[in-house]
Amino acid sequence: MTASAFDIAILGAGPVGRVLALMLARVAPDPSRIALLAGSVPAAAPAAGSPAAGSPAATIPAADPRVLAMNHGSRVLLESLLAWPDRSADIRNIHVSQRGRLGRTVIQNTDFNVPQLGSVVAYAGLHAKLDERVAACGVTVLSxxxxxxxxxxxxxxxxxxxxxxxxxxxxxxxxxxxxTDLRRDYGQHAVLTTAHATLPRRGWAWERFTAEGPLALLPHPQTPDAYSVVWCSAPERANELAAMDNAAFSAALTQAFGDRLGRLSSQSPRHVFPLALAARRAQVQGRVVAIGNAAQTLHPVAGQGLNLGLRDAARLAQTLAGWLAQPESSPTARLTEFAQARQVDRFITAGLTDLMPRVFATGLAPVEHACGLALLGMDLASPLRAPLAQHLLQGFRA
Ligand SMILES: Cc1cc2nc3c(=O)[nH]c(=O)nc-3n(C[C@H](O)[C@H](O)[C@H](O)COP(=O)(O)OP(=O)(O)OC[C@H]3O[C@@H](n4cnc5c(N)ncnc54)[C@H](O)[C@@H]3O)c2cc1C
Known part of the structure; x- marks a missing residue:
């Protein structure tokens, strides 16, 4: 057994842990006193929101098929760390609708005077870029x-x-x-794949609420005019969708999404992710802090999990910057300050992403009509739309 002393040890080198390492390396007098522990987890024990057991993606980040919608704030952060992936696709318009009901809303970049509402990156591409930056930043990486x-x-x-x-x-x-403090099993799995459309619309992302669960089509980060599909449904249905032949899956996808993009067809592998809400009440216990999915794993609707995790990392690095100059002092008061500062953002983002898939899938016609009206109202009245889009764009910043 060996023992070594570090100021900060980061357990887990996913995107959130790596971004924290990069940010701390910039403010630490000696970055080698920050340890990043890049552990591998047994394939049989992935957490909710991670690839299903048995999939290579469960243990190899480069094989992770997830695509991630990054908001404006996350892009600015990653660019400032020179860690923006080489390939990404811009989202300039987001179309939100409900299958079989009245109402839809469109959120546009022009409403907010920003070049894009967000961008889509591949988890594997982001991992590779962060890996490259971490290797050069001076922190101690322990695999x-x-x-x-x-x-x-x-x-x-x-x-x-x-x-x-x-x-x-x-x-x-x-x-x-x-x-594990707060847990909700949505009884949903997400099926991930890539699809092509006969009438593609560049720069558009689509979020469609169906009785089975939300269906999102995001511009593909690596293939122009293709879409990354995130289709949530009951586990049995997800497994059925994953097992279909390409023709049957393409027909089912076109039927669920509707004809806004013409006919959809998919020839790509499909991957299944179990979904759940899992959150800690307290982000800090003494000298131990949880950030990113370790603090809260969210439903992927509205693409908020990593965006929220990056805000955790940014705030923690900012909070610990002064303490790193005198690490012999106790860090606990600063960690408590960090937890307090993050409360509202965590609460709003987790609440929003928890509510959306449940409200839209009640199966109760009056509730669904009300949702349709809410979407219609948001489309007509930009003051109603603005708070939702603002939060999706940047999240709450204390
Ligand atoms: C289908 C789907 C779609 C999504 N879409 C979006 C989106 O569009 N936008 C968005 O913002 N978010 C999205 N998310 C959420 C996003 O993927 C997560 O929030 C994000 O990956 C969390 O990053 P993390 O670094 O906290 O955790 P992870 O990505 O889970 O990384 C944790 C790392 O730690 C390692 N590890 C595990 N245990 C240990 C240990 N004991 N010791 C050391 N290392 C360990 C793991 O191997 C892994 O590499 C989506 C999620 C899913 C499931």
């Missing part, structure tokens, strides 16, 4: 088995990674798991 916080006391935190033991002043959990 190995999954890391665990063993215990903490007034002197620091003890972490185990395989046979190695690490001592640090602050431990940050960014391993995408472990949020």
């Amino acid at each position: 190995g088995p999954a890391a665990q916080v063993e215990r903490q006391d007034a002197d620091g935190v003890r972490i185990a990674q395989g046979d190695n033991t690490l001592l640090c002043q602050v431990a940050v959990q960014s391993d995408g798991a472990g949020a």
Whole structure:
């Protein structure tokens, strides 16, 4: 057993852990005193919101098929870290509608005077770019088995990674798991794939609420005029969709989405992700902080999970910047300040993404009509639309 001392140890090198490492490296007097623990998880134990067990993506980030809608704030942050992926697709218009009901709303970049409402990147492409930046930033990267916080006391935190033991002043959990205080199983899985349309519209993203669950078509980050499909439905239906031949799946997709893009066809592999809300009540316990999916795993509707996680990382780096100049002092008051500052954003974003798929799938006609009217009202009245779009664009910044 070896023991080494760090100021901060980051457990989990997904996008949130890596962004935190990059931000801390910029403010730390000695970046090598920040440890990033890039552990591999057993394929049999992925968290909710992660690829299903057995899929290569469960253990290899480069094989992760997720595409991520990044809002304006996240893009600015990643660009400032020179970590924006080489390929991305802009979203200039978002069309929100409800299958079989009245009403739809369109949110446009021109409403907010921004060049785009958001951009779509591939999880694998983002991972590769962050990997490149982290390798050059001076933090200590420790690859190995999954890391665990063993215990903490007034002197620091003890972490185990395989046979190695690490001592640090602050431990940050960014391993995408472990949020168990609040849990909601949506009874939904997401099917991910790529589709082509006979009448594509460049720069448009589509979010369609169906009785089965939300169906999103996002401009594909790597193939112009193709769409990344995120189709949520009951687990049995998701497995059925995943097992269909290409022709049957394409027909089902066109039927669920409607004819706004002509006929949809898909020849690409399909991947299934189980979905759940999983959140911690407290983001901070003593010297241990949870950020990103480790603090809250959300339903992918409206594409908010990583955007929220990046705001966690940015705020934590900002909060710890001053303390890193004198790491012999106690960090706990600053960590409490961090948790307080993040409360409202976490609450609003988790609440919004929890509510949307449930309200639109009640199966009760009056409720669905009310949702349709809400969408119609938002389309007619930009003051109603603005708060939703503003939050989706940037989230709440304390
Ligand atoms: C279908 C789907 C679509 C989505 N679309 C969007 C979107 O459009 N926009 C958006 O903002 N968000 C989206 N999300 C959410 C987004 O993917 C997550 O919020 C984001 O990946 C969280 O990043 P993270 O770094 O916190 O966790 P993760 O991405 O889960 O990374 C955690 C890392 O830690 C590693 N690890 C696990 N355990 C340990 C351990 N014990 N020790 C060390 N390392 C460990 C894992 O191997 C992994 O590499 C979507 C999610 C899904 C499921």
